[in-house]
Amino acid sequence: xxxIEQNSEALNxxxxxxxxxxxxxxNYSPAYLQWYRQDPGRGPVFLLLIRENEKEKRKERLKVTFxxxxxxxxxxxxxxxxxxxxxxxxxLDMDSNYQxxxxxxxxxxIKP
Amino acid sequence: xxxxxxxxxxxxxxFGKPVTLSCSQTLNHNVMYWYQQKSSQxxxxxxxxxxxxxxxEADTPDNFQSRxxxxxxxxxDIRSPGLGDAAMYLCATSSGQGGDIxxxxxxxxxxxx
Numbered sequence: 001x002x003x004i005e006q007n008s009e010a011l012n013x014x015x016x017x018x019x020x021x022x023x024x025x026x027n028y029s030p031a032y033l034q035w036y037r038q039d040p041g042r043g044p045v046f047l048l049l050i051r052e053n054e055k056e057k058r059k060e061r062l063k064v065t066f067x068x069x070x071x072x073x074x075x076x077x078x079x080x081x082x083x084x085x086x087x088x089x090x091x092l093d094m095d096s097n098y099q100x101x102x103x104x105x106x107x108x109x110i111k112p
Numbered sequence: 113x114x115x116x117x118x119x120x121x122x123x124x125x126x127f128g129k130p131v132t133l134s135c136s137q138t139l140n141h142n143v144m145y146w147y148q149q150k151s152s153q154x155x156x157x158x159x160x161x162x163x164x165x166x167x168x169e170a171d172t173p174d175n176f177q178s179r180x181x182x183x184x185x186x187x188x189d190i191r192s193p194g195l196g197d198a199a200m201y202l203c204a205t206s207s208g209q210g211g212d213i214x215x216x217x218x219x220x221x222x223x224x225x
Contacts, residue, residue: 008152032211043116043202043216044155051211089154095210098143098162102154 003027004103006090012109019080021106023073023090031095033066033073038087038105047088048075080110115139118203118217125193126225133188133220135203141215142208144186146178149200149219161186162208190222198224 005024013019023033031052036044050057050066050073057064063076077084087107091100116137125131135144143162147155158172161180175197177189190197200221204214 004154034213041200041219041221043118043204043219044214045216046213049211049213093211097167098160098206098208098212099157100214104152104154 004090004092004101006088006103007106008104010107010109012111013080015080015082015110015112017080019077019084019108019110021075021088021108023075023103025071025092028071028092028094028101029068030092030101032093033064034091034093034100035062035064035073035075036089036091038089040087044089049093077108082110082112084108085110116203116205116215116217118201118220120220121218122221122223124223124225125190127194128192131190131193131222133190133201133203133222135186135188135217136184137205137215138184139205139207139215140183141205142183143206143212144180145202145204145206145214146176146186146188147202147204148197149202155202158188193222193224195224198222 034049035047038044048064050064061078065074087105089105090103119134145160146158149155159168175191180186200219202219203217206212206214
């Protein structure tokens, strides 16, 4: 079956450390992979997009990697801050019919 | 500056009483989406429009309907809400191109009593 897996357990990280979140998928060949941030009671907010032919993408303290062989994306937040605490969702873009295939997200908690 | 606006933010309805949620956008995007999201779950696509072309997901219950009278507005109608329909409803837009990102509203939290 086709599915996307993100760590269902919350990830607790000490402030200042690097947080690494994982998105694994099976039976898909996405053209793009996107990461979104969702705060409690709010809609997701786009963070980064990486294409299938890109290995890594950076934006300020954020870094995304994409390994199409392993069918995995890693999302890193360096020098983490309590304000980074949120749920982070990955989404696969098959580049067809305008839809994204969503993971359930990983809750990240940054402790001061 | 809010680009995708959902109203109301919170909606309480009674079991079986019809309810309408609204969404408006200032982005002039071709595609508008309605998602249902329950706690700790992935957003579940209910339907989407490309312009006026309506696309219903196969597993979206008939109880859910949608209207898009113009580019800017889209409505979600729940004809007879059940307890299982209590959720966050998210509206999103995109331009409709490959590698496109989605812009979300703040959501409407629906409670069914």
